[in-house]
Amino acid sequence: MNMRRIMLLLLVVAALPLSAKAQTPADSRGSAGTVATITPVHPDLTYIRPTTKMKLHSYFFDAVGPYPIVGAALAAGINQADNTPPEWKQGAAGYGKRFGSDFGIAAVTTTTRYALARALGEDTLYYRCECKGVFPRLRHAVISTFTARRGEDGHRVFSFPALVAPYAGTVTAVYGWYPGRYGAQDAFRMGNYSLLGYVGGNVALEFLYSGPHSLLSRMHLNNRHGAPDPSSNR
Numbered sequence: 001m002n003m004r005r006i007m008l009l010l011l012v013v014a015a016l017p018l019s020a021k022a023q024t025p026a027d028s029r030g031s032a033g034t035v036a037t038i039t040p041v042h043p044d045l046t047y048i049r050p051t052t053k054m055k056l057h058s059y060f061f062d063a064v065g066p067y068p069i070v071g072a073a074l075a076a077g078i079n080q081a082d083n084t085p086p087e088w089k090q091g092a093a094g095y096g097k098r099f100g101s102d103f104g105i106a107a108v109t110t111t112t113r114y115a116l117a118r119a120l121g122e123d124t125l126y127y128r129c130e131c132k133g134v135f136p137r138l139r140h141a142v143i144s145t146f147t148a149r150r151g152e153d154g155h156r157v158f159s160f161p162a163l164v165a166p167y168a169g170t171v172t173a174v175y176g177w178y179p180g181r182y183g184a185q186d187a188f189r190m191g192n193y194s195l196l197g198y199v200g201g202n203v204a205l206e207f208l209y210s211g212p213h214s215l216l217s218r219m220h221l222n223n224r225h226g227a228p229d230p231s232s233n234r
Helices: 003-019 052-064 066-081 092-120 134-144 160-176 184-208
Strands: 147-152 154-159
Touching: 052 066, 052 092, 066 092, 066 160, 092 160, 134 184, 147 160, 160 184
Parallel strands: none
Antiparallel strands: 147 154
16 A cells, blocks of 8 residues: 555545534533543543443444445555555445445444443544644644543553554455465554554544534534533433
């Protein structure tokens, strides 16, 4: 995979979540039991832990919603242009195999991420930073790729599910349906690109979110790991 393809993939991932519903600050009517103290070093928006129903809705949206479908279609187009893998050849049949592969990788990644997070009691949704300045917000977006919220207070911890999930998807693809010449090294390489895609998605969520009343938000094209709007709890 050359540098042009990597940049195209990152642009695709970063462009799709523009309409994400990032969490907005809770008002005085919010539940007092779920409001966490904001740390002065890396201030985040007031934490409201998503319900099981919210997480389930988010999972199905992430697994079969417009984001994975459009993302797989675009990624398959890039792979088709690069003829990767060449064994799948060109034409409609080749594109179909690539689309199915990319969609399958995304589905396994999403399922692994949610299942492990559920088992460990983690909330891996993205929460925008209240900090000011480009670099503090960029740092927050990058760190959020490898961390999650835990407990009712939403304290931040290193997230094993967030780190493992991208590689689970690519390992499944390599040993499940990719040509036999692909192996663990290829799965690791592909997983790295998938993880970079999550970084790009978080950066887009942090800087490009245009508010809950924007046209795209009204179309409900939520990002697959954007936090729920606390207003939905009322």
